[in-house]
Amino acid sequence: MASSSSVTPIKVTKIACIGAGYVGGPTCSMIAHKCPHIQVTIVDMNQERIDAWNSDTLPIYEPGLEEVVKKCRGKNLFFSTDIDKAIIEADLIFVSVNTPTKKTGVGAGYAADLFYVESCTRRIASVATSSKIVVEKSTVPCRTAQSMRTILEANSRPGLRFDILSNPEFLAEGTAMSDLDKPDRVLIGSLSTPEGRAAQTSLIEVYSNWVPKEKVIGTGLWSSELTKLAANAILAQRISSINALSAICEVTGADVDEVAYACGLDSRIGPKFLKSSVGFGGSCFQKDILNLVYLSESLHLPEVADYWRQVITMNEYQKSRFAKTVVSSMFNTITNKKLAVLGFAFKKDTGDTRETPSATVCRFFRQENAKISIYDPKVSEKQIFLDLTEPGVVDDAAAAKKQVTVCQSAMEACTGAEGICILTEWDEFKQLDWPAIYKSMAKPAMVFDGRGILEADKLREIGFKVFSIGKGVNL
Numbered sequence: 001m002a003s004s005s006s007v008t009p010i011k012v013t014k015i016a017c018i019g020a021g022y023v024g025g026p027t028c029s030m031i032a033h034k035c036p037h038i039q040v041t042i043v044d045m046n047q048e049r050i051d052a053w054n055s056d057t058l059p060i061y062e063p064g065l066e067e068v069v070k071k072c073r074g075k076n077l078f079f080s081t082d083i084d085k086a087i088i089e090a091d092l093i094f095v096s097v098n099t100p101t102k103k104t105g106v107g108a109g110y111a112a113d114l115f116y117v118e119s120c121t122r123r124i125a126s127v128a129t130s131s132k133i134v135v136e137k138s139t140v141p142c143r144t145a146q147s148m149r150t151i152l153e154a155n156s157r158p159g160l161r162f163d164i165l166s167n168p169e170f171l172a173e174g175t176a177m178s179d180l181d182k183p184d185r186v187l188i189g190s191l192s193t194p195e196g197r198a199a200q201t202s203l204i205e206v207y208s209n210w211v212p213k214e215k216v217i218g219t220g221l222w223s224s225e226l227t228k229l230a231a232n233a234i235l236a237q238r239i240s241s242i243n244a245l246s247a248i249c250e251v252t253g254a255d256v257d258e259v260a261y262a263c264g265l266d267s268r269i270g271p272k273f274l275k276s277s278v279g280f281g282g283s284c285f286q287k288d289i290l291n292l293v294y295l296s297e298s299l300h301l302p303e304v305a306d307y308w309r310q311v312i313t314m315n316e317y318q319k320s321r322f323a324k325t326v327v328s329s330m331f332n333t334i335t336n337k338k339l340a341v342l343g344f345a346f347k348k349d350t351g352d353t354r355e356t357p358s359a360t361v362c363r364f365f366r367q368e369n370a371k372i373s374i375y376d377p378k379v380s381e382k383q384i385f386l387d388l389t390e391p392g393v394v395d396d397a398a399a400a401k402k403q404v405t406v407c408q409s410a411m412e413a414c415t416g417a418e419g420i421c422i423l424t425e426w427d428e429f430k431q432l433d434w435p436a437i438y439k440s441m442a443k444p445a446m447v448f449d450g451r452g453i454l455e456a457d458k459l460r461e462i463g464f465k466v467f468s469i470g471k472g473v474n475l
């Protein structure tokens with residue numbers, strides 16, 4: 001927590017958030033909702049995205065978000081492309097831009113690309129006319145705060161002060177609004193100077209409008225930056241651990257859900273993040289682990305790098321293992337066979353497809369020349385084709401369209417199929433009219449449950465041949 005300091009903390013009245021994505025949008029909408037006395041302006045260089053935030057159809061789907069935006073928009077919550085104005089007016093600026101994994105150059109495939117963070121830091125430096133608190137929200141490599149500080153100090157008007165804080169976001173998509181409403185903790189890293197402490201106190205005060213004081217943790221900048229990577233790496237590691245065990249279960253006949261449940265009852269282990277699946281996806285886990293691997297290598301700690309890299313290796317193995325099980329179960333060929341893919345988002349209750357295991361599995365099926373019909377309640381056809389035709393991964397959109405159909409319902413996707421793959425755990429898949437689906441399919445009708453959400457015994461009673469991840473190959 002903030003200690004006594006000789007610098008008086010400022011009272012935040014105007015917040016700017018640069019980056020209106022999955023992090024900046026929900027986080028700053030929640031701040032506006034909980035702090036009616038603070039004016040919050042969320043800016044982005046992407047006009048289309050800002051237009052969507054100002055429309056009836058928000059650019060991202062997140063349960064509870066629309067209500068909050070509609071309540072606050074135009075009162076103390078604004079969405080704009082006028083980045084400079086927002087910077088000039090704000091006392092505190094959140095930097096919530098994307099930090100994807102670098103595709104080329106030094107650290108390609110591992111390091112985070114800080115191009116967007118740097119360009120918006122430079123913009124803050126060049127347009128600010130008063131001192132600011134600048135808060136890193138994006139997940140960034142350790143020491144980014146130091147680089148931001150150097151850029152700001154070297155490029156801003158004389159006499160201005162920039163205090164950098166690290167305030168990593170721990171929200172998970174699909175539950176972002178409840179995570180923001182009742183966070184397990186809010187982490188605010190700062191320099192241990194009087195100015196740093198004062199800035200930390202100012203941000204603590206913003207959160208204290210709704211977060212209990214004991215949940216707001218003050219740390220050093222480095223610890224805060226590393227904690228974000230560490231938390232995601234540890235969560236992903238749990239999933240890879242249970243997925244590694246799922247492979248053993250499938251061979252031995254043990255049931256991975258029983259194993260996870262029994263392990264999770266140990267209070268030292270706990271039940272969460274032990275659900276075996278076709279693999280983890282999302283914009284954070286892989287990116288942050290790769291980041292940690294890169295950091296470890298840069299610090300000449302190859303054993304540490306190898307340790308974390310294995311979490312990703314296991315995830316890749318899980319996706320390909322699932323896809324191979326589908327092919328081997330369908331008599332070793334899926335050429336020209338119709339496969340229904342239910343779910344394309346990386347998890348339920350989001351339309352986000354970044355690093356979705358569904359895309360990897362579909363690409364594998366394409367290479368095996370299957371006909372794929374995909375249904376996802378929240379992902380658009382345009383997005384699905386974008387993900388399946390990424391340059392260098394597979395061929396062009398026209399070829400993809402010959403092989404892939406995007407459907408408007410699960411029933412449509414399954415009609416005439418020989419196999420169904422559940423790749424996202426959408427609740428609606430549990431309640432489908434399975435007898436009707438069975439009737440509509442080619443026989444033998446197979447279901448491959450990559451999320452372990454269906455009642456396999458009931459499906460078998462209908463006549464399906466069923467494979468569930470981690471449940472023994474029992475087709």
Ligand code: UDX
Pocket residue numbers: 169170171172173174232235239272273274275276277278279280281282283284285346347348
């Ligand atoms: C994650 C972290 O949870 C969050 O704290 C951080 O801020 C961002 O990264 P997110 O990627 O949105 O959040 O979703 P999460 O619920 O963590 O799921 C990630 C992936 O793991 C999904 O593909 C999900 O299906 C998978 N998963 C999760 C499992 O396979 N099994 C589990 O038990 C839990």
Ligand code: ADP
Pocket residue numbers: 018019020021022023024043044045046049083096097098099116117119120138283
């Ligand atoms: P995240 O999941 O981290 O929120 P997103 O890609 O959803 O990532 O959102 C990041 C947003 O940041 C994008 O909408 C992008 O247009 C915006 N952005 C990136 N760089 C800048 C910049 N320099 N100025 C303004 N907006 C930016």
